[in-house]
Amino acid sequence: MTTVNKTTHPFDKTQLEALLSRRFFYAPAFEIYGGVAGLYDYGPPGSALQANIISEWRKHFIVEESMLELDTTIMTPAPVFETSGHVARFADWMVKDTKTGDVLRADHLVKNVLSARLADDNEVRLGTQQPLDPAAAKKKKKDKTPPKVALDPAVAKEYEVILAQLDNYSGPELGELCKKYNIRNPDTDNEVGEPQQFNLMFASSIGPTGQHPGFLRPETAQGHFLNFSRLLDFNNGRVPFASAQIGRSFRNEISPRAGLLRVREFTMAEIEHYVDPEDKSHVRFKEVRDVILVLLDRHVQASGRTEVVDMSVGEAVDKGIIANETLGYFMARIYQFLLKIGINRSRLRFRQHMSNEMAHYATDCWDAEIENSTGWTECVGCADRAAYDLTVHSKKTGHPLVVRQYLKEPIVTEKLVGDLNKKLVGKSFKQDAGGLTKHIECLDEPALLKLKEGLSKGNVKIETSEGKTFELSPEFLTIEKKTFKQNIREYTPNVIEPSFGLGRILYTLLEHNFWSREQDKERGVLSLPAVVAPTKVLIVPLSSREEFDPIVAEISAKLRRAGVFSRVDDSNVSIGRRYARNDELGTPYGITVDFASVQNRTVTLRERDTMDQRIGSMDEVIAAVTDLVEGTIEWPEACQKLPAYDGVQAVD
């Protein structure tokens, strides 16, 4: 990786957002129609960045571990989500403004209002609040904005504890908080009503007569689970294995306002790793045992605090903080992936879900949270869904979703069994014989023992659940211990699920890699690692003179053959402006074609972050840039091969 020479002036979100819009990384969808909250389109650099993140994800997870990739449908008939629990429980709590009817998400309302009060308190205490000039004070009065006030220290402490545990509150509890702390709609200062549940799935119906109600999937996971038998068969019946899917999902968010961090349509990448519930070890755990993660566990949060600890995955699993090896293995692999694509290590932590916060299907869950200008954001969930989904679908459909394990050593068990004399029973009880047989089959060991004792003394009376009574002599029924050999163990596997929100990762990646140069603060740079950069190499002819065309074409063709994605910029602006545009696009390298290229077949190579320029023969530079992009060498090594360029034409 190249050394980044970032300046340290404060992050300027407005400047980043202007860059992302100007260079069409993404934009509000249907912008010319006024847009719709929570829907965004990715333009060429955003699409390429996303495609590169996906490509690296495929290599890091699917190829590396021979996962079975799937592509299942988005449109899903209602019964599937009725069974999975999403129809009943995949919901957020919303409150309505009692006067305007505006809808707000209840937990976001509490968070925003209490955070704002704490911030005001802090300002007043530190005296950083600016005294109002008379005009502003008048305006303020007209606005009816309440003045900033200091809080009673005990109340401030209460707010902090509430915020640390916010994800753990139920809907009614959020309603109580609103009443107790007089939390109102900040846009109107009106009261809000009781929290109501709002299901986040988009509904539609399938077929010309609307006969099949359906939903757009809110996660890709159910598509994996429903195909479990086919996947297991494809894997020759062996467990553990994983399926993986990259695809679009939909959540009808109540009032999305946070750009790419909370959207109604998004691309996910999900892994469902199936394991034996009695053995959640992972064969490659030793490879990640020493990886140090930043952890925020549920106990710390439950006590109203947010301190994190640095701990190796091995230690966390040994201490039972992370529930098992497989969960720990994937947390480490997630961490490695996020660093590889350019997430800042110091702004990444794993937060464990509190008990009320957990999705209805999960037994343990850790979120990889990435810090950004809005706070800490969940970007990857890593949940142990146990056997929940496979069990409920199997029960509902009658289709067994189980693993049949052939045992090398059969399990031998002894069991007390009641053996009826069928002939005699049939003759004596005729049409009632079946009921009796069933009754005997269902008796447990103590009941059988009692019966055996009775029979040893003579006749016994038996009453079935249907109310029929039978009198049996010892001839009718023998009760004995029998030996059973079990060659096959049948079990429902547990599922460990790492689930990635790619849009959130993409946005935090852009924030972490954005800066501007000390000498020109207006000019943004995106220091994206080459592995994800939308374009790897910019080819820049000095001017539009025709003699440069064949050289530009040759470099393009050679880079294409080497698998390095390049673009030519022969637009009619200065080289400096073209480089500036590509610093904004995150293009790590630039090759300049000038008159020396025509005469000597030399070109210059520019590195984005340092603006360093080197010179070499066309083939030397192509070889160096290929190695740089593939990550086999870093910039200092390239500099050893290529001398510094001190020419004048390629001015930044």
Add this chain to the structure above:
Amino acid sequence: MTTVNKTTHPFDKTQLEALLSRRFFYAPAFEIYGGVAGLYDYGPPGSALQANIISEWRKHFIVEESMLELDTTIMTPAPVFETSGHVARFADWMVKDTKTGDVLRADHLVKNVLSARLADDNEVRLGTQQPLDPAAAKKKKKDKTPPKVALDPAVAKEYEVILAQLDNYSGPELGELCKKYNIRNPDTDNEVGEPQQFNLMFASSIGPTGQHPGFLRPETAQGHFLNFSRLLDFNNGRVPFASAQIGRSFRNEISPRAGLLRVREFTMAEIEHYVDPEDKSHVRFKEVRDVILVLLDRHVQASGRTEVVDMSVGEAVDKGIIANETLGYFMARIYQFLLKIGINRSRLRFRQHMSNEMAHYATDCWDAEIENSTGWTECVGCADRAAYDLTVHSKKTGHPLVVRQYLKEPIVTEKLVGDLNKKLVGKSFKQDAGGLTKHIECLDEPALLKLKEGLSKGNVKIETSEGKTFELSPEFLTIEKKTFKQNIREYTPNVIEPSFGLGRILYTLLEHNFWSREQDKERGVLSLPAVVAPTKVLIVPLSSREEFDPIVAEISAKLRRAGVFSRVDDSNVSIGRRYARNDELGTPYGITVDFASVQNRTVTLRERDTMDQRIGSMDEVIAAVTDLVEGTIEWPEACQKLPAYDGVQAVD
């Protein structure tokens, strides 16, 4: 490409479908819930095949021509599709069974019934109809199936003409056909009602209060058009250029029954190429001028025939059969792409749409149709959408979707202009001056000429549209010719749209490459080209002995480094069965690791279609297979480097 040694026995669709299900290429979605017509999930080999087709598509179109890739949302607010015409016109005609209420697509009903009658007629005429044995005759009577009858030759001719032009019939016309030819629901023999339009878009609503009605996009195209200004800006204002998008679209088909060929959710790849409406030439047309295409134009179809002609793209454009160079260029590029991924050249044709058949937005359209067991199927559409979409969206939103072309030579025009003496006019007419000024500005040349003539004789009287009259002396108004220079030409570009249905291409590709060996008809082979094959190389250790493990690991790692996707099959079945499984999966090469590998580091290389086996050192074989997969050598060349293997253990 390797030489395929296919046997020529008839295509067995049942056998192919069994293979595709057994190997989980794809399966009905929600199968364990009974499935939903028209929704399919892709399993591991199907997903990989699709991903490889997409990857090749990206290279062939996007990278090759530096297209601007997009990723826009599926969920779309209703106003967009109201403007685009989809709400009013994106519909099929359906008819209802008058007794059961079953819904049928009208054109499919007519096609199926008339085709069946022609087939019966043919059977009866050729005497190939089997005489019914008494039992069958009795059953037949009970079934109420009408007996097969010969048709009057004139009627048979009418049927043929109708079928050739079927796509050209309107809904009411289809209704008349049903009455005239007594076309009934073949499942029930009931009459059907009048055709009604059924909109194919899935509806939903966005937001917690259902305030925004929305649709799932039926094509990705609108997402391109709405972003046109941003795309043009990204391309530095230059035209022509193209945007491209690969993504999911949805059509609520009336009664899908044709597997992957007619589905309700599908992945598309669409290109929107923006051109100057006055210049639809293409800079790379010369590269494809000599490509020979099979064409079925609209005139041939309109005369009730289906004969095709072989013609070079150049000739077809010269003769005006294909409307312009850009359309022709893309048809040739589509043809090249389809052959590259393995579509059979002799089962591919381009059919031009007839006038009533064309989508509401198109001015010319050619479908690449691929023949398969159900007939000819549209797999790629190549339409000239003219300026339709950009114009309607621009008009609706007031946002200009135009190109501003800076002219090197300004266009100079002379125009008669009326010049009012503002001072005098203001003084004389006060508040009425504005109305007079507007009136003069709007006069056309003849009116100005007449006025000029009047003024040359003295005062003139003018009456405005508001009914005010003015008397003007020559001091008030001068009328003269003036010269205007126009430096910018503003125009709405036209759009050429190649649109690919990837699922249809994938399915026809599977049909075209499926066969079975003469010596073992039960055993299917999928001769997929290496470029799209789900797995390129199968690594097969002779047995599960541990000494093979390091060699298997070494080969895997080396292939991964060479970018060749391989899988290990160390399952506990014979090598022959493992190869058979991979013939079904379309894996082109197999590397076998045996005892010689441990002793001499040699391995054998097996080619799927010929079952030919070669031997060489591990590195020689890896090098050869890498070249084969990359397409730089073909099998005969590999055979020159690697001697034939005559060992015994790797028996097929």
